[in-house]
Amino acid sequence: MVELQETHKKFQKELSSGTVSLALLSILAQSKEPLYGYQIGKLVGAGDDEGVMVKQGAIYPVLRSLEGQGLLSSEREMSDSGPPRKYYQATETGQKALETWTLIWTETKTFVDNVLEGDYQ
Amino acid sequence: MRTADELIRIYIRDLKAALKGADKATIQDALADAEEHLRTALESENNEEKAESEAVQAIINEYGEVEEIAQAYKNWEVSLPPALASTPAARRVAATANGDNPAAKKYPGFFGIFADPKAWGGLVFMLISLVTGTLYFTWAVTGLSVSLGLMILIFGVPIAIIFLLSFRGIAFLEGRLVEALLGERMPRRASFTDSSLSWKERLKILLTGKATWLSIIYMILMLPLGVIYFTVMVTLISVSVSFMATPIGAIVMMAKDIPFDIFSSGDLVWTLSDPAGFLVTLLIAVLGFLIGTCTMHIARWIGKVHGKFAKALLVSD
Numbered sequence: 247m248v249e250l251q252e253t254h255k256k257f258q259k260e261l262s263s264g265t266v267s268l269a270l271l272s273i274l275a276q277s278k279e280p281l282y283g284y285q286i287g288k289l290v291g292a293g294d295d296e297g298v299m300v301k302q303g304a305i306y307p308v309l310r311s312l313e314g315q316g317l318l319s320s321e322r323e324m325s326d327s328g329p330p331r332k333y334y335q336a337t338e339t340g341q342k343a344l345e346t347w348t349l350i351w352t353e354t355k356t357f358v359d360n361v362l363e364g365d366y367q
Numbered sequence: 368m369r370t371a372d373e374l375i376r377i378y379i380r381d382l383k384a385a386l387k388g389a390d391k392a393t394i395q396d397a398l399a400d401a402e403e404h405l406r407t408a409l410e411s412e413n414n415e416e417k418a419e420s421e422a423v424q425a426i427i428n429e430y431g432e433v434e435e436i437a438q439a440y441k442n443w444e445v446s447l448p449p450a451l452a453s454t455p456a457a458r459r460v461a462a463t464a465n466g467d468n469p470a471a472k473k474y475p476g477f478f479g480i481f482a483d484p485k486a487w488g489g490l491v492f493m494l495i496s497l498v499t500g501t502l503y504f505t506w507a508v509t510g511l512s513v514s515l516g517l518m519i520l521i522f523g524v525p526i527a528i529i530f531l532l533s534f535r536g537i538a539f540l541e542g543r544l545v546e547a548l549l550g551e552r553m554p555r556r557a558s559f560t561d562s563s564l565s566w567k568e569r570l571k572i573l574l575t576g577k578a579t580w581l582s583i584i585y586m587i588l589m590l591p592l593g594v595i596y597f598t599v600m601v602t603l604i605s606v607s608v609s610f611m612a613t614p615i616g617a618i619v620m621m622a623k624d625i626p627f628d629i630f631s632s633g634d635l636v637w638t639l640s641d642p643a644g645f646l647v648t649l650l651i652a653v654l655g656f657l658i659g660t661c662t663m664h665i666a667r668w669i670g671k672v673h674g675k676f677a678k679a680l681l682v683s684d
Contacts, residue, residue, distance in 0.1 A: 263442075283404055284404050284411065287404065287429075302404065302431065303401060303404065303435070303436040304431055306400040307400075307439045307442070307443035308439075310396065311443050325407070329406050330403070331407065
């Protein structure tokens with residue numbers, strides 16, 4: 247049973263690697279103002295524990311990766327209390343990428359749904 | 368019962384341990400992210416009902432297990448864009464991801480250097496290092512001497528602190544420059560100071576921390592290095608360009624009928640208008656091109672070495 251658990255975990259991890267990027271890019275593209283890591287984590291992690299796709303700590307490397315690809319920009323700002331925060335915002339390239347990514351996602355979803363329902367022939 | 372602060376520090380320590388073997392800069396980024404998140408979360412979720420340590424435990428659970436987070440950063444490091452990927456493993460993976468053969472991805476051959484962004488980056492870095500080196504040196508020496516000189520007066524202390532802080536800031540900026548031009552992975556954000564520490568403790572870290580003094584050493588060394596880099600590059604570039612321009616010069620001189628002996632040894636004299644004389648100018652041009660190509664190789668090599676040097680002095684463990 248333990249091994250099956252591992253398999254589930256592995257599947258979830260593989261599945262989430264792309265979808266998390268899409269989700270984060272989408273959140274930041276929709277947001278009117280720049281958001282910092284903790285806020286984004288709250289948005290992603292909203293809901294019960296079972297439904298959480300990604301640990302809050304795992305979104306930071308994804309944010310950095312998106313920034314590295316030029317899809318996000320960031321700015322550090324001091325906060326009134328606590329440590330300085332890194333605010334992220336979608337760039338114009340990011341907005342454009344999101345449109346394509348959404349298309350790819352929709353196609354993937356339709357494909358998988360069709361396969362799961364058995365009418366892929 | 369551990370305090371919230373201790374729990375966060377333990378988590379950070381464990382995360383550092385789990386990241387062992389990753390790039391130094393990745394580790395610094397990961398630790399800074401974790402610290403920012405955990406402290407911000409604690410700040411925002413600090414309600415009276417729960418004990419602070421319980422709240423932290425919940426926050427840490429939501430943040431994720433140390434191994435899981437460490438793995439996420441290691442995966443990220445591997446997926447950096449190929450031009451900037453600094454570890455051989457990362458470059459291999461990036462090359463495979465692009466569907467390229469890793470061996471073919473390297474700019475091939477001696478002359479392929481002109482297509483290598485790292486060589487151009489190194490060249491630009493070496494040329495501007497005269498300016499940046501002079502600025503760093505002046506600022507470091509001014510800062511140190513003004514601070515020491517005023518130390519006997521009460522307002523000497525805050526001035527010294529401001530200078531020391533500025534050195535850390537400059538070290539961070541230089542790191543960004545080094546990463547952009549030389550491709551050596553450097554921290555994406557300034558190192559984090561623990562906000563829970565009192566100002567005395569923070570001051571102690573600033574004064575006794577290796578990072579501050581290594582940054583100052585780097586800033587001082589950048590003057591001689593900058594002068595050497597700049598001189599070597601300008602010399603090589605001008606020699607190369609002027610050699611390559613020799614045939615053009617010869618044509619101009621021929622057109623204006625200016626006599627010029629390109630080669631003379633005893634009775635043997637080749638003037639420019641001799642075919643042999645003109646051939647010599649062409650050979651000089653080829654030599655100039657070869658020197659130019661060597662210059663690019665030198666620029667890439669020095670860029671690489673300087674990147675390692677900057678990382679050793681500007682990135683602390």
